Amino acid sequence: MSEFLRSYLIVFWFGLTALLLASLLLGISVLVRPDKPNREKLLTYESGVDPVGEGWSQSQIRYYVFALLFVIFDVEAVFIFPWATQLERYAGFGLVEMGVFVGVLLLGLVYAWRKGVLRWV
Amino acid sequence: MSASLLAADLPYWAQALLRVLGGVVAVLLPAGTIVYVFLFKMMSFMQSRLGPMEAGPYGSLQLFAEVGKWLQKEDITPERADRFIFKIAPLVVLASTFLLVAVVPFGPDAWFTDFEAGVFYMLAVSSVSVLGILIAGWASANKYSLLGGLRAAGQLIAYELPMVLAVIGVIIQAGTMNLQNIVFAQNAGSMFGWDGLGNPFILTQFVGFIIFMIAVQAELTQTPFDMPIAESELVSGYMTEYSGFRFLTFFIAEFATAGVFSLIASVLFLGGWGIPFAWFGWDTMDDVDGWMNVVGPLIMVTKMMLLSFVIMWVRFSYPRFREDQLQRFAWKVLVPVSLVNIMITAILKVAF
DSSP, rough: OOHHHHHHHHHHHHHHHHHHHHHHHHHHHHHSSOOOHHHHHHHHOOTOOOOSSOOSSSOOTHHHHHHHHHHHHHHHHHHHHHHHHHHHHHHHHHHHHEEEEHHHHHHHHHHHTTOOOTTTT | OSOOOTTSSSSSHHHHHHHHHHHHHHHHHHHHHHIIIIIIIHHHHOOOOOOOOOGGGGGGTHHHHHHHHHSSSOOOOTTTTTTHHHHHHHHHHHHHHHHHHTTOBBOOOOOSOTTTHHHHHHEEEEEEHHHHHHHHHHHHOHHHHHHHHHHHHHHHHHHHHHHHHHHHHHHHHHHHOOOOHHHHHHHOOOOBBBOOTTTHHHHHHHHHHHHHHHHHHHTTGGGOOTTOOOOHHHTTGGTTTTTTHHHHHHHHHHHHHHHHHHHHHHHHSTTTTTGGGGGGGGOOOGGTTTTHHHHHHHHHHHHHHHOOOOOOHHHHHHHOOOOHHHHHHHIIIIIHHHHHHHHHHHHHEEEE
């Protein structure tokens, strides 16, 4: 395994620790907690009345356009990060380039804004 | 920053074990402190009451009592829920917190990981908790939970962006994505040739800092942004169907993440574990004395308490936003302001 991947292995150990810690506490809780299920207890909670229809009810997802916008801007951010670390080397040239890049994206935001996408519909 | 002081001669498994144990402390200690000092005591004082007083002096053992209580609660899985996903959702949220703390440096040698792209990693894993919340809301098969989960997804997506863009200002100034080097850049830097205070980025990146803290508040779903939980509308949002220890896991993860985000904010904007290097005449990272490995974590905890105090103060003081106001605020105010902030920072960086 390369040194680079090896340094990322610790991330895996951290994730594993979180799962083990939670499982350990859940295991302790299995030993001490009561377990007396009945029909009413296992019903879906709906403010105390019998649940109506499906739990996975239809709901209007009002912000799927926001999700699309998010993808665009997130990709933009991915491009800005490496540029930001090397700005000292690029100096004025890099500044103008990124000004154009960010400008185009800002235009996109303004367009979405004018189209009324950013409004609650 | 070279060879790790604590772990130089240890085999790999011992190093990994030490770091993992350190990580557990770094997650649970801030969570416990924040819950007791701020959520129990400060909130009570702000509301003219005493808060817990029975368990231990001034109720200081209340946390243990609470954990004991939650351990004894029945763990109910609703009949119609998607059982497996329902059960693992709290673990995913907790795991996200642990992945996040892995990147925080606590001293010149006291770090868990030293990634070159540390900031990138931090931003990436901070959005893992969204998955946990979304699947919790979906798997409950409950109308309140589903609405809460969808709200959480929409909100975390909207505020992820200002957070990412606010951090870019710091990276432009530091010229690196490595968190250790960001700490170094702040403490070894100077303001107009005067290095008595270093150059903490909160002064030069104040706009970025404010945006970052607002975004953190929203990512943590703390009160002005707590629509996913919104107890007066959605019962308890995505946590409605959870009971017993799984509920507590969500709760721990929420406050542990508040602590970890405060730690990260203090690394990015307040100078992290360091004190201005000019005080002791340190020039490079290798000059830093070993005792900073002990003092560094204490400095970090102090800054963490300071920033979590601000988070909790805002939480107890403000009423809840409306869902459309939340989206409008993110997209029409925070994103344009942070883009302008990036360009101004870049222009000043090139000019000076």
